[in-house]
Every structure is written in C-alpha cells, then in structure tokens.
Amino acid sequence: xxxxxISGAIEALKKKSLREGGFxxxxxxxxxxxxxxxxxxxxxAGGAEPELVHLGxxxxxxxxxxxxxxxxxxxxxxxxxxxxxxxxxxxxxPAHQAALSxxxxxxxxxxxxxxxxxxxxxxxxxxxxxxxxxxxxxxxxIDPTALGIIALKATGQxxxxxxxxxxxxxxxxxxxxxxxxxxxxxxxxAELRPMPENTGLALDALAGLxxxxxxxxxxxxxxxxxxxxxxxLALAFSLLGLGAWGERPAAAPSWLAECWQLGDQFxxxxxxxxxxxxxxxxxxxxxxxxxxxxxxxxxx
Amino acid sequence: xxxxxxxxxxxxxxxxxxxxxxxxxxxxxxxRWHEKTxxxxxxxxxxxxxxVILAGLRELGISPEEIRGRxxxxxxxxxxxxxxxxxxxxxxxxVRGAAEAFLKMGASRVLVAEGPGHxxxxxxVFVESGLFExxxxxxxxxxxxxxxxxxxxxxxxxxxxxxxLTFPVTLKEVDLIVSLAKLKTHHLAGVTLxxxxxxxxxxxxxxxxxxxxxxFQGIAASILDINLTLRPxxxxxxxxxxxxxxxxxxxxxxxxxxxxxxxxxxxxxATCARLMKIDPYRIExxxxxxxxxxxxxxxxxxxxxxxxxxxxxxxxxxxxxxxxKGLRA
Numbered sequence: 012x013x014x015x016x017i018s019g020a021i022e023a024l025k026k027k028s029l030r031e032g033g034f035x036x037x038x039x040x041x042x043x044x045x046x047x048x049x050x051x052x053x054x055x056a057g058g059a060e061p062e063l064v065h066l067g068x069x070x071x072x073x074x075x076x077x078x079x080x081x082x083x084x085x086x087x088x089x090x091x092x093x094x095x096x097x098x099x100x101x102x103x104x105p106a107h108q109a110a111l112s113x114x115x116x117x118x119x120x121x122x123x124x125x126x127x128x129x130x131x132x133x134x135x136x137x138x139x140x141x142x143x144x145x146x147x148x149x150x151x152x153i154d155p156t157a158l159g160i161i162a163l164k165a166t167g168q169x170x171x172x173x174x175x176x177x178x179x180x181x182x183x184x185x186x187x188x189x190x191x192x193x194x195x196x197x198x199x200x201a202e203l204r205p206m207p208e209n210t211g212l213a214l215d216a217l218a219g220l221x222x223x224x225x226x227x228x229x230x231x232x233x234x235x236x237x238x239x240x241x242x243x244l245a246l247a248f249s250l251l252g253l254g255a256w257g258e259r260p261a262a263a264p265s266w267l268a269e270c271w272q273l274g275d276q277f278x279x280x281x282x283x284x285x286x287x288x289x290x291x292x293x294x295x296x297x298x299x300x301x302x303x304x305x306x307x308x309x310x311x
Numbered sequence: 312x313x314x315x316x317x318x319x320x321x322x323x324x325x326x327x328x329x330x331x332x333x334x335x336x337x338x339x340x341x342x343r344w345h346e347k348t349x350x351x352x353x354x355x356x357x358x359x360x361x362x363v364i365l366a367g368l369r370e371l372g373i374s375p376e377e378i379r380g381r382x383x384x385x386x387x388x389x390x391x392x393x394x395x396x397x398x399x400x401x402x403x404x405x406v407r408g409a410a411e412a413f414l415k416m417g418a419s420r421v422l423v424a425e426g427p428g429h430x431x432x433x434x435x436v437f438v439e440s441g442l443f444e445x446x447x448x449x450x451x452x453x454x455x456x457x458x459x460x461x462x463x464x465x466x467x468x469x470x471x472x473x474x475x476l477t478f479p480v481t482l483k484e485v486d487l488i489v490s491l492a493k494l495k496t497h498h499l500a501g502v503t504l505x506x507x508x509x510x511x512x513x514x515x516x517x518x519x520x521x522x523x524x525x526x527f528q529g530i531a532a533s534i535l536d537i538n539l540t541l542r543p544x545x546x547x548x549x550x551x552x553x554x555x556x557x558x559x560x561x562x563x564x565x566x567x568x569x570x571x572x573x574x575x576x577x578x579x580x581a582t583c584a585r586l587m588k589i590d591p592y593r594i595e596x597x598x599x600x601x602x603x604x605x606x607x608x609x610x611x612x613x614x615x616x617x618x619x620x621x622x623x624x625x626x627x628x629x630x631x632x633x634x635x636k637g638l639r640a
Contacts, residue, residue, distance in 0.1 A: 145519030
C-alpha cells in the first residue's frame, strides 16, 4: 500500500481486530457485526490483510440467524440492519455464498412497515413504498434502505422488484431542494434540511437506477456541502456518493488528509470511521467499486 | 365452577376497595412529594454561567462533598447543526459552564456525551455546533454514544412494551448523569426539556436514526421508561435562547433569558413549561411522570432564585401541530 495515510489507517484498523475473528468498534470493545463488515470492506478495498478478512467473514457467518439476518448482537435479533453490510462483506468469497444467499433472501423477504398511501402522515411521504428499517417491525429509513440496495446491486440483484421499489422509496423522500436526511423531507408542512452523510449514501445507492437529471439538485447540494466536511462519516459517504456518479472532487485527497489528522483531537476514530476513511481514500467510485463496479451510466 | 351471589358481590367490593386505595395512595404521593428547582436570570451567553450553576447547586443543597471524586457525564442536546442556529442545541458555553462548575466542586472527571437522533455523523454535529472548539480549549472529552457497545437493563418503567433498554457502556463508567437540555417546543412531544433530552443516550445502532423504535413504543412511554431506568442526577435547562414554534429543529429562536436547575427532572420540566406559559399537566409525559418520577403541582415545587412570574414568556405554539394544541396555560 503506497499511500501512507491508507497504510496508517489500516494499521489503526488492525488494532481493533479480535483474536477470535471479527472486529470491535471501539478500543477494548466487544465483537460487533457492523464494525466487522465495514472493516472487511475497507481491507478488501485496500487489498490488505486477507487472513483478517477471512476470519471476519467466518465470524459474521457464525453470527447469522437461521432466517438469514445478521443482527447487531445476539441480544438484539430485531436490530437487523447489518444484514446488508454482511452481504457486501461476503461478496466474492466462494466460501460464503450460502450465507450470502440466505442474507439476500432475508432482505428480499423483509421490509419496513408500510401503510395506506391515502393516509399520508405528518411526514407527507408515500408510506406504502417498501424500503428497509434499522429495526424489524419499524418504518423504513434512508440509510438501511440505501445499504440494502447497494448490497443487492453488488450481488447482481439490482433489477429485483424490491430494489426498484426501494429506489422509488428513496426518491420519494428526496428533500424538496435536493439531498436527503434520515428520511423525512417534510413534517407538518415544514421542509426539513438535508444532511451530507445520508445524501452521499442515497446517491451511491441510486447510481445506475435513476436518470441523473432526477438528482441534479442533490448532486449540487452535496458538491457544495462536501467542501467544508472533515469528519470521517460525512466526508466518506459524500465522496462515495459523488464518486458513484463520477463527480468525486479533485480536492478529495487533501480533505481526507485533514480528516485523518483531526482524529487525535477527537480521541481517535472507531472502526466504522476508520473503515469509511479507507474506503473513501481507496475508491474513486461508490461502494460498488470495491468489486470493480465503477460509476454506473445512468439509464435513459 | 361457579360463584354465589354473595361471593360475586364480595369480589366486586374488594376490587373497588383496591382501586380506591390505589387512587388515594397516588393522591397522597402527589401531595407529599416536594422538590426544589432553581431559576436564574441569564440575559446572554457571555454571562458567567459557571458561577450561575454553582449558585444553583448550592441553592439545591448540593455540597462539594457530594461531588468530590465523582465522575460526571454531561448530556447536552445536540440534534442538528446549522451555522449560527444556536437555538437548536444546548449552547456550547452552557456546556462549558456546567463542566467548570462540576470541576470546581471537585468532580474527578467531567465528560460530555451525546448520541444525536437525526445525524449519523455525531462528530460533524459536534464540530458544526461549536461544541468541539469549546471542549478542545477546555480539554474536556466528548463521547459519541450512537456507536458504542450497549448493555441491557430491565425496563424499570414498563410504560412501553420494551422489557429491556440498551444503554451505551459509557453510562456504566460514570457516577452522575446530568441532563443538559434546551428549552424548546417539540412537534411530537409538545415540549422537549430535561426528561426528553435523555432520548439522546440511546445508541443509534440499536434504536436507529431517528430513534424510531422509541417513537414506535410511544414517545411519552419511552421518556418515562428511560428516566425511571436511568435516574439522572440533575437537570439543567438552557433557556437563555430557547426555541418556539416548530421545535425541536425548525422553530424560531426565543430569547427567554433563563437557566433552570433541579435534582428532580420532572420538577425542572414542569417549571420550564410554566416559564414557557404552557400547562405542564397537558404535556402527556409530564402528566404521567407525577406518579413515579416527581411533582408537577406548582405547590409541590419549591422555587429558588427568580420566581416563575418574573421570567415567564409565551412560547409560540402552532395550530397545525396536534401535539401543541391546547397546551397553553
């Protein structure tokens, strides 16, 4: 690895690995599925530590429940959002195709709660469109839905009806002046503000699924917003989202360098943050480009 | 197996007697439960806020002996960030003032921790809210609660259907939890003050963004469950500039010039509601809190510092928001 920043980040990531396989999110933390999957993706993108990647995939497979879901911890079977991350972590691993298949089936067979579209609630979006929730039995939100789309696209299931409906759900929640937040564009008639991290992930998910013309406002919002971002999650998701549309800013390397240098002042970064930093530093496209899927030509 | 008429009447009378006893007990508890709050007039953020908080702690009977050697967690309200929108979040200078006050009282460690309900990048809100700059100068650590490993506690409230609640591990490593809230209206809860602020300790990785699992269980029920399970030590509410109208993020700034402190968060919130000219009994979670968390009745709350009447100011409520209808005192 020639980039010293990425090498340094990989060294920091290795310190979060656990002897029995997998990763903790924080120092002296417990094994976590989400942190493990992000770390596997980062190490895969960085082309490093195949043994840690293998052990992490094994640990994730051991965490999978019989119905295919991968939960945040055994005590929280309802918190199933890491399933999409696990699919990405197992992708291209011949030893884990059965686990991947079960996880994909779980995603395709589950959704957030939907209700009658004529009874639009306080948030004024279409509640009948199925996406994915953070927690089973609750509503769909932007990030778990975007991760679900990215996972299914990466594994060749991007034309599944559930993926297309999830795309529609994300488009329905786009803020009026572009961008996304966690998933509400209006509440009681008031237009809510977009946020860069949700916007980046949504754009990454939508690459290849919708014409660019539908997203100009969101791309413009993020191009402007990313200029001042130096914290890992917001910066990384923004760069990945813009990269998925071939719009990664030329100044990205210097922003990433500043972001890494800030880490000490925050008391160090956790595994999720380090992994996203590595991904945004290593990839010129979106998350799919880990697997050689570059920016998608927009259909139509 | 059947009942005789006598047995049936006996059972009815027994049930009625139990019901009346419970009602009387509840009334007795409400009448006997007294708490103290401290109201300070603070006209702007350039005031010596640490001195105000120290005066408040003294008025509340909190001595240095009670704080000395203890680890204190300050939980501000960090929701979203937008440049110069200081009415959304607990002001950084109030956080600084509280940290300074507890350190002067002998706390062995003060840390600031939050898990924002809307933003996944906690550090971004931390930086953009201005809190990072202040805490960096003061060398006070900040902990992101949204991504921490959790530990389970039995739900002590049982107002919601949740049998357990998952808290971030940092909460196990401190002695005192201080809710450092903002004086705001809220489009779902009516108001958001020191009790509602505790939503922010629930990690996003377990509860989602927004903390939809808690919304699903009922906001009032979740507020009561979290506070009954966690029992925060103190509430401090930043009402120097609060928010009125479409809170907690889209409302307008409302200069109210007040800081409110109290050991009992229900009493603090009832006092804050009165300062906003809102009837605290009409806030669902406060109305329910009076049985198990603290007093709402004005006569049961001993007000130290300024009287409510000297600082009460009408916070705008919006007709189109159901949770804000009919709240006016």
